[in-house]
Amino acid sequence: MGEIVFQNTLSGRKEAFTPLHAGDVRMYTCGPTVYDFAHIGNFRTFVFQDVLRRFLRARGFRVRQVMNLTDVDDRIIQNAAAAGAGIREYTDRYIQAFLEDMRLLHLEMPETLARATDHIDDMAALVAQLLENGFAYRSDGSIYFRIARFPCYGALSKMDFSGIQAGARVDVDRYEKDDARDFALWKEHKPGEHFWETRIGPGRPGWHLECSTMALKYLGPTLDFHTGGVDLVFPHHENEIAQSEAATGQPFVRYWLHAEHLLVNGEKMSKSAGNFYTLRDLFARGHRPSAIRFLLASVPYRRQLNFTFEGLEQAASSVERLRNFAARLREARLADSGAPDSGAPFAPRIVEAEARFEAGLEDDLNTAQALAAVFDLVREINTAIDRGEFAAADAAAALAFLGRFDAIFAVLGGDDLETLRALGYAESGAPLADDDVAARVRERREARQRRDFEAADRIRRELAERGIILEDLKDGTVRWKRT
Ligand code: AMP
Numbered sequence: 057m058g059e060i061v062f063q064n065t066l067s068g069r070k071e072a073f074t075p076l077h078a079g080d081v082r083m084y085t086c087g088p089t090v091y092d093f094a095h096i097g098n099f100r101t102f103v104f105q106d107v108l109r110r111f112l113r114a115r116g117f118r119v120r121q122v123m124n125l126t127d128v129d130d131r132i133i134q135n136a137a138a139a140g141a142g143i144r145e146y147t148d149r150y151i152q153a154f155l156e157d158m159r160l161l162h163l164e165m166p167e168t169l170a171r172a173t174d175h176i177d178d179m180a181a182l183v184a185q186l187l188e189n190g191f192a193y194r195s196d197g198s199i200y201f202r203i204a205r206f207p208c209y210g211a212l213s214k215m216d217f218s219g220i221q222a223g224a225r226v227d228v229d230r231y232e233k234d235d236a237r238d239f240a241l242w243k244e245h246k247p248g249e250h251f252w253e254t255r256i257g258p259g260r261p262g263w264h265l266e267c268s269t270m271a272l273k274y275l276g277p278t279l280d281f282h283t284g285g286v287d288l289v290f291p292h293h294e295n296e297i298a299q300s301e302a303a304t305g306q307p308f309v310r311y312w313l314h315a316e317h318l319l320v321n322g323e324k325m326s327k328s329a330g331n332f333y334t335l336r337d338l339f340a341r342g343h344r345p346s347a348i349r350f351l352l353a354s355v356p357y358r359r360q361l362n363f364t365f366e367g368l369e370q371a372a373s374s375v376e377r378l379r380n381f382a383a384r385l386r387e388a389r390l391a392d393s394g395a396p397d398s399g400a401p402f403a404p405r406i407v408e409a410e411a412r413f414e415a416g417l418e419d420d421l422n423t424a425q426a427l428a429a430v431f432d433l434v435r436e437i438n439t440a441i442d443r444g445e446f447a448a449a450d451a452a453a454a455l456a457f458l459g460r461f462d463a464i465f466a467v468l469g470g471d472d473l474e475t476l477r478a479l480g481y482a483e484s485g486a487p488l489a490d491d492d493v494a495a496r497v498r499e500r501r502e503a504r505q506r507r508d509f510e511a512a513d514r515i516r517r518e519l520a521e522r523g524i525i526l527e528d529l530k531d532g533t534v535r536w537k538r539t
């Protein structure tokens with residue numbers, strides 16, 4: 057396999073990837089602000105991060121990924137107060153929803169998932185250190201980072217902030233480049249607002265502080281990767297670099313990877329613009345997680361992705377096509393025609409397709425190229441099967457390649473109907489796809505084999521409810537039809 061390169065936001069160039077510690081990847085991912093359901097724009101970035109970690113794992117790296125859950129910030133405080141709830145109670149249900157959404161989208165669980173409010177003392181300790189070494193100062197009950205002390209400020213966002221007035225401050229968590237000033241590490245306690253009593257006094261953390269704190273705590277001073285959407289480059293990641301490097305004196309992140317936005321009608325999908333869909337909005341319209349995941353993964357992360365329902369339908373049929381293809385290969389593998397050994401004429405083509413697939417991913421995760429390699433092969437093999445020119449020996453190799461594809465794209469193995477049903481979306485009127493039925497039939501057979509007749513009967517009943525009738529044939533196989 058070839059060299060892996062990534063476009064690094066910090067250098068502005070593609071760079072060959074080598075981890076700091078051989079075989080070991082340390083990766084930090086800015087997680088969701090849990091003040092509402094995440095929208096599919098957010099999931100575009102989370103799916104990219106999942107593809108990244110799956111790709112690295114497929115290449116044999118041990119990945120240690122930390123993702124934070126922002127459960128305290130300006131917006132959460134406002135929303136929780138408006139709902140008359142404590143911030144912990146308010147954010148609990150959105151964390152729950154986020155975990156369900158992750159499972160449905162087949163996002164692998166990061167090794168560490170950490171809530172900001174579980175790390176208040178760690179954050180206070182980091183601020184205390186910055187106060188001690190002169191990078192932070194107190195003013196009006198809050199504590200600010202002194203950006204004049206940090207000459208590299210602006211290196212990531214490629215901005216020259218050297219002319220800004222020393223001592224000018226900004227108190228909100230999110231602001232534009234024009235408003236770059238000394239930012240709040242720690243915010244003074246305001247009456248009626250949630251606060252924590254800590255070694256640096258009462259108050260609450262600024263948003264940027266949590267990511268530096270958790271990254272340093274769980275991954276050490278220098279990470280291999282830090283990822284997020286492009287909107288986080290400034291001020292969030294610029295501020296993370298300042299806080300972390302001021303504390304450790306070491307480079308914070310080696311490869312900064314930022315996903316371009318998901319757009320609707322040319323505009324960034326966002327809560328504030330009101331132009332967003334949550335996953336649940338799409339499930340309610342009968343769309344499946346696998347189609348959504350495929351769509352989000354199909355456009356390379358450094359390219360903007362314009363969301364349309366037409367694109368989502370196409371993604372669903374691409375997934376269907378791949379699943380049907382897998383089913384045909386499984387059949388072909390079993391079909392032993394008894395003909396003299398015809399060899400494996402497709403073997404070189406499969407090797408070539410796989411090389412193109414890997415080369416695509418190696419090139420800054422070019423998922424479009426990787427998918428093109430897969431679909432070209434699907435077309436060729438389907439034609440060969442139609443003509444009866446496909447050998448069982450090739451089927452095994454093609455299936456193995458599909459397995460390696462799915463270790464990264466994760467769309468072949470049916471949708472999680474249990475969770476969808478629990479959320480009330482499985483019976484949305486969309487008929488079960490043939491592959492979903494086949495998967496359930498397989499599960500039923502396995503249940504019977506381990507003599508779990510209760511589970512087997514439940515599957516039969518569930519399928520019957522969805523208009524699928526099973527017929528057990530004498531030879532032990534099952535025939536099914538739609539009513
Ligand atoms: P937030 O919950 O706002 O902190 O965002 C969670 C993640 O989603 C961050 O990495 C953001 O950069 C990312 N994000 C927000 N909006 C979009 C969008 N429209 N397209 C892609 N990523 C986004």
Ligand code: ZN
Nearest residue numbers: 086087267292
């Ligand atoms: Zn962050």
